[in-house]
Amino acid sequence: xxxxxxxxxxxxxxxxxxxxxxxxxxxxxxxxxxxxxxxxxxxxxxxxxxxxxxxxxxxxxxxxxxxxxxxxxxxxxxxxxxxxxxxxxxxxxxxxxxxxxxxxxxxxxxxxxxxxxxxxxxxxxxxxxxxxxxxxxxxxxxxxxxxxxxxxxxxxxxxxxxxxxxxxxxxxxxxxxxxxxxxxxxxxxxxxxxxxxxxxxxxxxxxxxxxxxxxxxxxxxxxxxx
Numbered sequence: 001x002x003x004x005x006x007x008x009x010x011x012x013x014x015x016x017x018x019x020x021x022x023x024x025x026x027x028x029x030x031x032x033x034x035x036x037x038x039x040x041x042x043x044x045x046x047x048x049x050x051x052x053x054x055x056x057x058x059x060x061x062x063x064x065x066x067x068x069x070x071x072x073x074x075x076x077x078x079x080x081x082x083x084x085x086x087x088x089x090x091x092x093x094x095x096x097x098x099x100x101x102x103x104x105x106x107x108x109x110x111x112x113x114x115x116x117x118x119x120x121x122x123x124x125x126x127x128x129x130x131x132x133x134x135x136x137x138x139x140x141x142x143x144x145x146x147x148x149x150x151x152x153x154x155x156x157x158x159x160x161x162x163x164x165x166x167x168x169x170x171x172x173x174x175x176x177x178x179x180x181x182x183x184x185x186x187x188x189x190x191x192x193x194x195x196x197x198x199x200x201x202x203x204x205x206x207x208x209x210x211x212x213x214x215x216x217x218x219x220x221x222x223x224x225x226x
Contacts, residue, residue, distance in 0.1 A: 006141065007059035009157075010052045013137045016041040017159075018096055018168050020132045022116060025109035035106035036114045037156065040138060041083065042101040050101060053080065056142045060152045064144030076144070077151040079103040096133075096168055105140050105154035115158040124161060133168040136161050 005011070018039040025034035042049055057078055065072045081087070083097030093102060107114055116124045124130060139157030144150070 003139075008056050008063065008142045010049075010056040010140050010142070011137065012040065012042065012049055012053075012140060014135055014162055015049075015138060016096070016100075016133065016135055016165060017138075018094075018132045019104070020130060020134075022114045022130055022159075023127060025112060034109040036109070036112045037104055037106040038132075038138075038159075039102060039104045040140070041097060044083075044099055044101060053101070053140075053142075056140070057152050060142040060144045064146070064150070064152075067144070068146055068150070071146060072144070072150060077149075078142075079105075079152060079154045094169075103154055105138070105156035107156040114156060117158065117160050119160070119162060121160070129161065131167055133165040134161055135163040135165050 018041060020038045022036050022038070025036045027034045042053070044050070057080070061072065061076055064076070080101055080103045081093075083093045083100040083102045086092060116130055118124055137160040139159075141155040141157060142152050143155055145153050
């Protein structure tokens, strides 16, 4: 049975994903609902997909007006941001967001996890294949909410990976990248250095620097830890 698209749905194709958090649901603030999420980057040159997003948002606002009436402001806030502008906290977006429309979509922990498939619609089970920087087709549902504030949010549906991309942020280098080819002068397993061989001290790293390096990355849009 095929899925019946709703007016507030949009199927985005070949968009780049950033701040991918499909392995674990997290909450923005203590006590809030935990969600799986990702930030979606839509090129500004893709006018058709931006129009589809705007139409879905308009449909979500119309649903909100039917339900809440005059409580809905003339121009409710939405989740879509200009990647050439500034985040909610007033900071510039990262370089990957330049020239894109940017928004974060989430799926509640109770409804998860996020379904991620390949081009043959087979589930992708390897965590290394799902990362920030990859390209994907994504089903998004825009919805109207009314709690402490009112506006339009974005719900995350199934994800289909379509291509690899340059990983974005937080990627650990491989051992080969760090250490290079084996050193012919280095001792083999079971060998020891001869007496008088040079010794090397550990680098002097301050506790503050070490602590900062261990801090988790924060999604500038959602405020959730990476």
